Amino acid sequence: MGPVIAVGGPLLLDCEDSAWFRDQPEAARGAAAALGRRVGLGEHRTAQLVLAVAELATNASKHATDGSVVLRVLRNRDVAGVEVVVVDSGPGMADVATALRDGVSTTGTLGIGLGAVQRLADRFDIHSVPGLGTVQLARFWPHPLPPSVAGEAVVGGITRPIGGEEVCGDAWAARTDTGERTERTERTAAVRTERPDRVGTAFGGALRASAGAADGSVPAASAGRLRPTGGPGKVRSELVHGAVAGSGPGVLVMSCDGLGHGPMAAAASQAAVKAFRQGSARLPDQAVQEVHRALRGTRGAAVAVARLEPDGRVLFCGIGNISASVVTPEFRSNLLSHPGIVGHQMRQLRTYEQHMPFGGALVMHSDGLSERWKPGDLGSFLHHSPALVATGLLRHAGTRRDDASVVIAKGAW
Template sequence: MRHDYTLEVMRPACHVSFDVTEASQVGEVRRAAVRIAEGLDFDESAAGRVALVVTELGNNLVRHAQRGRLLVAAVTNDSGAMVVEILSLDHGPGIANTLMCMTDGYSTGGTPGTGLGAVQRLSDEFDVFSRTAAGTVILSRVAARLTHVSGAAPGDSATPSAFSVAGVALAAPGEIVCGDAWSVVRHDDRAALLVADGLGHGPYAAEASVAATDVFERMPFAGPSGVIEKVHEGLRATRGAAVAMADIDSNDEVVLFSGAGNIVGRLISGIEDRSLMSQHGTAGMQIGRLQDVRYEWPSHAILVMHSDGLTTRWKLEDAVEILQHHPALIAGWLIRDHCRGRDDATVVVLKRRTA
């Protein structure tokens, strides 16, 4: 029996990635994004906003960026509504003054200069982070009805939850489903997050990872090691998965963590970067004795969990200001720079809403 918790589940759908280096590619992304919007029953006006956002961001990549791409997906926002998420990623040259670039009429390329300002107005949630020479990540989320309030901080919503969470999941090259899955359950000042990476990739890997989230959602606050033990039992008929889970209490400022396999967990505060320990093994096949490990959650820290589709030795020291931004923006920055590009890749970021 499912408990009455606030759920944010990103499974098994993944973000679709499009390289955008020439103008002809923008139309392909726009059509894909509109199909996603129509699948969410967006009306013509809302689907039109999605199309305009993709067009503005895509044209911006073509005109100004190096190695640009757009990621598009249907996701659940912090208020529980389904929205179309568009992430724009590039590797330079970066934006020297993001506030000025948001001003209508400002342009560095001889265009009307309404791109980013228009994207912000069309978006329910909008955020941007850029470093000169390092590149830019832009987030736009478009809902069925425009609720964006001018001047609101990125990611503001009416939810009473103490946490904001977002993730990016990409299927392995040549696959149409992602073999990873993740789920987060939030209730007042508690949150539980599970990330699973089915062995291999493709539909059978997705079957294993989705089975793991099914078990988790039936007992999200039973303790990480206890949940993973049940996941282990529930995955015996599948090919198995690497699984890790975190249980976070905002009042006590602690994280309980347990895992089997190569799901990476890290707590990052800008001052300290701490890895969370998992056991060897594969849920559904063989795992060792699990235990819950308790970690202090420093002020302003974020929790990052990701599959082995990302490299493990990444750092945010050169972009520490991004910790103050929307979790989806952080996830996009990490996937941009550290995706191995040969397997499914998932990264999830959870932070306090006041952080």
């Protein structure tokens, strides 16, 4: 069920079974113990996971403002592990390095909590700003650590259900395309060539008006490729006639917002995830078509799919209210989605092409987040892991009036 991982290619991990705990240290500890046993961490490793969760959850409950603990399962074809994400809205830390040292405490305790978590976890990441808050991530795999999960995943995200619901109608997923053409993809390519009016990618159009927005965003071009030029934050568009998947491996990322919220929305988004993971599409518009067929009979969803190429291209196709952007600390270039409901009604699909600047990231999120965030809001986050960046954006721009999800892709090559 895990994604196909090309040999020597980017690390991708499936993420599932997310659970949020707010001011519930004991509940978080119990859930961590159950998850560790279920995924096969082993008795000793599960005990270390529970210890780390106890430290993080207790700290959030005692010291943080609006602190939450998220537990979820990560897996690939070889192994499953548990990830712990802790997010709060204050007071933050002025010196993270000092806070991680043993013996440092602001409340008179031994002050070994964060240092112990950092040593116990296979992966630990933290970002904190005084007055803004802290985001922490700790990842636990069985030991010895499997080689297939060494390093950092290039795609990470987070989902949060609307208040009062236990399941989230939003979802995200990622997979790799090895570049190998199967009999099925050959047939699809033939159909796209013979019937471009019915199936496939349409290109053309012009730059959307409103260049030079106050927030630093840059409108997307229809089938345009954006390249940095003339200094930081400035781009130009080079129109191309068609998007073509590269011959090598590409990373495909999907964001899905099931219509409404609750169990029926969650059923639609999980059907989309299943179809996306099992699909053979190479281009984003083909992947959306595969998801569209799978969502017939459900309430439908907004869906966006992006493909990241080793040559720096980003191919994108979106239907509905999924927001997508290519972001650096200096600028945000928005990608264009079209109206419709995947699974019910869609206009002709269009794949757009942009360039990923060095150090940039692909950001996709549902309308459970406001679109009014600026590139600078992510500036200090962008050198962290994708999952931590996603959590920081959710804290900054998320609303409580709907399910919410964010997925970030960065550093794929």
